[in-house]
Amino acid sequence: MDSSAIQIPSRLPLLLVNEGVLLPGSSVRAVVETSRNLQLVRSRLLRGTSLRSTIIGVVPNTRDPDTEAQELPRLHSLNDNNNHHHNCDDNSCIGCLRPSRGLFPPDPDFTVNGSKVLTAKEAINGIINSTTWEIFDTKTAPNTESVYFANTRRLSPMRFQSLLYPVRSLVFILICRIGTAGIAVQVVGSNWPKPHYTLLITGLCRFHILEVLKEKPYPVAEVEQLDRLEQYTNGSDAAGELNVLSEQFYEYAIQLVELLDMSVPVVAKLRRMLDSLPKETLPDILASIIRTSANEKLQVLDAVGLEERFKKTIPLLVRQIEGLKLLKKTRKLKLDDEKRVVTIRPIRRNNSISGKRFPLDTAEEEEDDDVDDIIMLEKKIRNANIPEQALKVCMKEIKRLKNMPQSMPEFVLTRNYLELMVELPWKKSTSDRLDLHAARVLLDNDHYAMQELKKRVLEYLAVRQLKNNLKGPILCFVGPPGVGKTSVGRSIAKTLGREFHRISLGGVSDQSYIRGHRRTYVGSMPGRIINGLKSVGVNNPVFLLDEIDKMGRGLQGDPAAALLEVLDPEQNHSFTDHYLNVSFDLSQVLFIATANTTATIPPALLDRMELIQVAGYMQEDKVEIALRHLIPKQLDLHGLTPHHLQIPQETTEDIISRYTREAGVRSLERKIAAICRAVAVKVAESQHRSAKSSHLPWLPLTLVVVHTCLSNTQELSFTVNPLIVQLMQLELLKARNKIMNEAGN
Numbered sequence: 001m002d003s004s005a006i007q008i009p010s011r012l013p014l015l016l017v018n019e020g021v022l023l024p025g026s027s028v029r030a031v032v033e034t035s036r037n038l039q040l041v042r043s044r045l046l047r048g049t050s051l052r053s054t055i056i057g058v059v060p061n062t063r064d065p066d067t068e069a070q071e072l073p074r075l076h077s078l079n080d081n082n083n084h085h086h087n088c089d090d091n092s093c094i095g096c097l098r099p100s101r102g103l104f105p106p107d108p109d110f111t112v113n114g115s116k117v118l119t120a121k122e123a124i125n126g127i128i129n130s131t132t133w134e135i136f137d138t139k140t141a142p143n144t145e146s147v148y149f150a151n152t153r154r155l156s157p158m159r160f161q162s163l164l165y166p167v168r169s170l171v172f173i174l175i176c177r178i179g180t181a182g183i184a185v186q187v188v189g190s191n192w193p194k195p196h197y198t199l200l201i202t203g204l205c206r207f208h209i210l211e212v213l214k215e216k217p218y219p220v221a222e223v224e225q226l227d228r229l230e231q232y233t234n235g236s237d238a239a240g241e242l243n244v245l246s247e248q249f250y251e252y253a254i255q256l257v258e259l260l261d262m263s264v265p266v267v268a269k270l271r272r273m274l275d276s277l278p279k280e281t282l283p284d285i286l287a288s289i290i291r292t293s294a295n296e297k298l299q300v301l302d303a304v305g306l307e308e309r310f311k312k313t314i315p316l317l318v319r320q321i322e323g324l325k326l327l328k329k330t331r332k333l334k335l336d337d338e339k340r341v342v343t344i345r346p347i348r349r350n351n352s353i354s355g356k357r358f359p360l361d362t363a364e365e366e367e368d369d370d371v372d373d374i375i376m377l378e379k380k381i382r383n384a385n386i387p388e389q390a391l392k393v394c395m396k397e398i399k400r401l402k403n404m405p406q407s408m409p410e411f412v413l414t415r416n417y418l419e420l421m422v423e424l425p426w427k428k429s430t431s432d433r434l435d436l437h438a439a440r441v442l443l444d445n446d447h448y449a450m451q452e453l454k455k456r457v458l459e460y461l462a463v464r465q466l467k468n469n470l471k472g473p474i475l476c477f478v479g480p481p482g483v484g485k486t487s488v489g490r491s492i493a494k495t496l497g498r499e500f501h502r503i504s505l506g507g508v509s510d511q512s513y514i515r516g517h518r519r520t521y522v523g524s525m526p527g528r529i530i531n532g533l534k535s536v537g538v539n540n541p542v543f544l545l546d547e548i549d550k551m552g553r554g555l556q557g558d559p560a561a562a563l564l565e566v567l568d569p570e571q572n573h574s575f576t577d578h579y580l581n582v583s584f585d586l587s588q589v590l591f592i593a594t595a596n597t598t599a600t601i602p603p604a605l606l607d608r609m610e611l612i613q614v615a616g617y618m619q620e621d622k623v624e625i626a627l628r629h630l631i632p633k634q635l636d637l638h639g640l641t642p643h644h645l646q647i648p649q650e651t652t653e654d655i656i657s658r659y660t661r662e663a664g665v666r667s668l669e670r671k672i673a674a675i676c677r678a679v680a681v682k683v684a685e686s687q688h689r690s691a692k693s694s695h696l697p698w699l700p701l702t703l704v705v706v707h708t709c710l711s712n713t714q715e716l717s718f719t720v721n722p723l724i725v726q727l728m729q730l731e732l733l734k735a736r737n738k739i740m741n742e743a744g745n
């Protein structure tokens with residue numbers, strides 16, 4: 001920005017900023033939430049209509065008081081006698097430099113000259129170096145009139161010295177009165193958590209406060225614009241040195257840019273700026289770009305003289321260049337080390353991958369890892385036995401992935417898709433164990449009764465044994481809840497030695513549940529069939545489509561229609577999931593469906609299935625099922641053994657007749673589980689005692705217990721290990737009484 005062309009108003013409203021330093025030619029965001037600053041935004045920036053009204057003076061390192069009642073920090077402490085920060089009786093002391101930037105509290109980190117008492121020479125050198133200090137003769141004339149050298153920057157060093165030498169007992173006070181005039185290019189307001197504005201301000205030029213005109217509702221000051229071109233070009237003495245400095249600075253700036261990655265747009269822009277902008281503006285711009293502390297920026301801001309500004313920024317620039325060089329070197333060493341150690345990863349960067357390098361941060365490392373990952377993924381795809389058509393699609397996607405920046409959301413989507421493709425069991429299957437005799441034994445062991453169903457299942461298995469690739473009917477078990485339809489499905493998988501996967505269809509009303517979403521959807525996923533195949537890891541599992549009669553039909557398509565394709569042996573060898581978008585052969589999958597009724601199954605679906613009715617059980621069947629299957633199963637599930645709990649046949653009958661009313665045995669199983677839980681608690685409590693009293697003989701004790709674990713308080717009899725009885729205090733009492741009575745009789 002050519003500051004010579006800028007003419008700022010002579011009166012500027014002041015924005016007091018405690019954090020951040022705005023340098024001419026750069027932009028900062030400032031949060032405005034204090035009283036005077038808020039007033040400035042509201043009455044000046046938001047109301048003003050002209051371009052001039054958007055120009056404000058930004059005074060750095062100055063805290064605006066929270067309320068208007070509090071006093072404004074001194075922006076211009078010309079008449080301050082008390083600022084002398086120590087009582088100096090030393091005759092050799094001609095003055096003190098207060099290391100504050102003039103405003104309160106003093107900034108302890110500001111160490112231009114330190115807070116020490118200066119010798120005359122030091123003081124003069126200090127003053128000559130800085131063009132922004134004020135000199136007070138505190139003893140002779142402590143008032144504003146005494147500010148004789150207020151605007152010292154215009155004085156040549158020689159003249160300055162001659163003015164200083166005759167003066168004794170001076171106090172030098174460094175006052176921050178340099179600010180940056182800036183244009184507020186954006187104002188964003190919010191009321192949460194409290195009213196505040198965020199301003200985006202672009203710096204125009206430095207200014208110098210001459211006088212604060214008013215303090216309320218916001219400070220306005222008479223200012224003098226500082227950055228003017230004639231200041232740079234005039235003064236032929238300095239021009240030679242200035243030229244050298246500016247050339248030197250330019251070279252360093254070029255060096256810095258060369259260390260950065262030109263493919264990053266901001267860097268390319270900076271490179272162009274270096275050539276097109278007047279060299280005088282570069283220190284400010286670069287100081288705001290490179291890594292500098294707030295204090296360093298303040299020092300650059302204070303350096304009104306161009307020579308001084310170059311001198312202040314060159315070391316900062318050099319420091320940044322050295323830092324970048326070191327970073328590059330260490331990164332290179334690290335890469336070399338990796339190459340040496342990991343010999344199995346010879347290709348670190350595929351030529352076809354457009355390398356986007358960000359040497360300033362860790363992006364490069366991350367990207368390298370990513371490139372490795374993609375190469376690994378490609379390898380996995382090639383080894384995954386994927387059919388030709390699907391492989392083509394995968395390779396196309398891999399190609400896209402390589403050219404895609406990893407920050408793109410699609411990168412993750414494509415990667416997930418490819419990982420699914422790798423994981424799918426395209427050609428992986430288990431070999432069937434088709435031994436009819438063993439199958440019969442297994443089915444009998446797992447399930448009592450169900451003769452009709454078992455017969456049909458065995459027939460089905462027999463046909464499969466004879467004809468291996470049977471495009472068989474889909475079995476559908478229909479019967480009331482809890483009659484063992486699901487568990488027979490599981491047994492069939494076990495008999496065949498296949499993986500088992502249950503897909504619950506109850507309440508499903510969206511066809512994407514079966515067939516997946518198209519990948520264009522946000523959060524798209526494959527359907528349950530493909531998901532199931534991925535989780536079992538083989539292409540010939542037993543899929544149990546549970547509750548097929550309870551599918552709904554919603555706005556998102558009919559899931560039953562999607563199932564038609566899945567269940568039709570003529571079609572399902574090329575089932576296409578929307579997410580996958582390539583066909584998958586489902587012909588090896590054994591589908592079994594279950595339903596409570598056929599009334600709600602769509603006819604087209606019904607037509608594709610062979611129905612096997614499973615009737616409800618009689619009381620005797622239930623007792624047998626409980627004794628043979630449910631009680632041992634529940635004991636096992638609760639970590640109990642018959643040593644802990646025995647439920648006699650009469651009790652089981654009692655539970656069935658008094659506590660359950662159902663066609664199946666699910667409720668019966670729940671009651672048995674409730675009893676097991678109650679006993680399990682006692683067993684757990686007795687564990688520490690059991691070690692001591694394990695020698696106790698088993699007593700065949702019939703105990704009458706009122707089991708609260710059952711829903712009402714009918715009396716049931718169980719045979720429980722006396723060890724547990726000991727802990728069931730109430731019950732124990734009753735048991736003792738009973739034994740006593742029996743003994744008495």
Ligand SMILES: Nc1ncnc2c1ncn2[C@@H]1O[C@H](COP(=O)(O)OP(=O)(O)OP(=O)(O)O)[C@@H](O)[C@H]1O
Nearest residue numbers: 446447448480481482483484485486487625629665
């Ligand atoms: N004949 C049987 N032999 C052994 N256990 C059985 C028998 N019938 C049912 N069960 C048991 O009953 C419980 C419930 O069975 P399952 O969940 O298979 O019922 P379902 O008919 O699928 O019910 P729903 O229609 O509600 O899904 C299971 O623990 C199962 O082992």
